[in-house]
Amino acid sequence: MSDHDPTIRPLHMSAAEADAEARRIIADAYQPAPQMPTAYRDPAPLPAYGPTPPVPQPDHRIVPAWAAGMAVAGIGVGATCVGLGCGIWLACKGFAAVTLSSVLFVTLPIAALAAVATAIGSAIRSARTARTQTHHHYTGPVYQDQRNVTTTTHGLWATTHNQL
Numbered sequence: 001m002s003d004h005d006p007t008i009r010p011l012h013m014s015a016a017e018a019d020a021e022a023r024r025i026i027a028d029a030y031q032p033a034p035q036m037p038t039a040y041r042d043p044a045p046l047p048a049y050g051p052t053p054p055v056p057q058p059d060h061r062i063v064p065a066w067a068a069g070m071a072v073a074g075i076g077v078g079a080t081c082v083g084l085g086c087g088i089w090l091a092c093k094g095f096a097a098v099t100l101s102s103v104l105f106v107t108l109p110i111a112a113l114a115a116v117a118t119a120i121g122s123a124i125r126s127a128r129t130a131r132t133q134t135h136h137h138y139t140g141p142v143y144q145d146q147r148n149v150t151t152t153t154h155g156l157w158a159t160t161h162n163q164l
Contacts, residue, residue, distance in 0.1 A: 070122060077114040084110050 013021065063071075085107035092103075153160045 066122070066126070070118075073118045073122070077111070077118055080114060081107055081111040 085103050088106050089103045151160055
């Protein structure tokens with residue numbers, strides 16, 4: 001068995017062979033690891049003035065900007081409604097016995113107006129960004145495949161049916 005593969009050692013060794021094998025294993029364990037660079041810094045100097053060379057800046061955002069904006073607007077609308085509701089409740093507390101339902105009925109129109117204002121603002125912003133013009137300049141034969149996808153989403157659990 002040991003004639004074919006030099007890394008396989010016999011199970012029964014003499015004391016001298018076992019001592020030599022132990023020394024070899026310990027020596028191998030304490031060998032320094034081969035050094036490999038983990039980083040590289042470009043030694044080329046940057047220009048003293050003028051444009052600097054381009055640097056890739058990948059965008060790894062998970063949430064689109066419009067969704068983050070809508071979330072912030074929703075938090076603002078909710079905080080405003082709660083603040084106005086508490087203010088109205090505190091103002092009315094001294095004048096009459098105010099119930100929770102009466103405070104909710106006072107704040108619901110304010111919340112509805114804020115929600116409508118936020119929806120209108122978001123619709124206007126998306127309408128402005130939808131009017132972008134893209135110009136393509138080609139040299140040589142070009143094949144453009146333009147497909148329109150019609151999407152319908154409905155139901156309590158949203159089911160989407162795509163039709164080409």
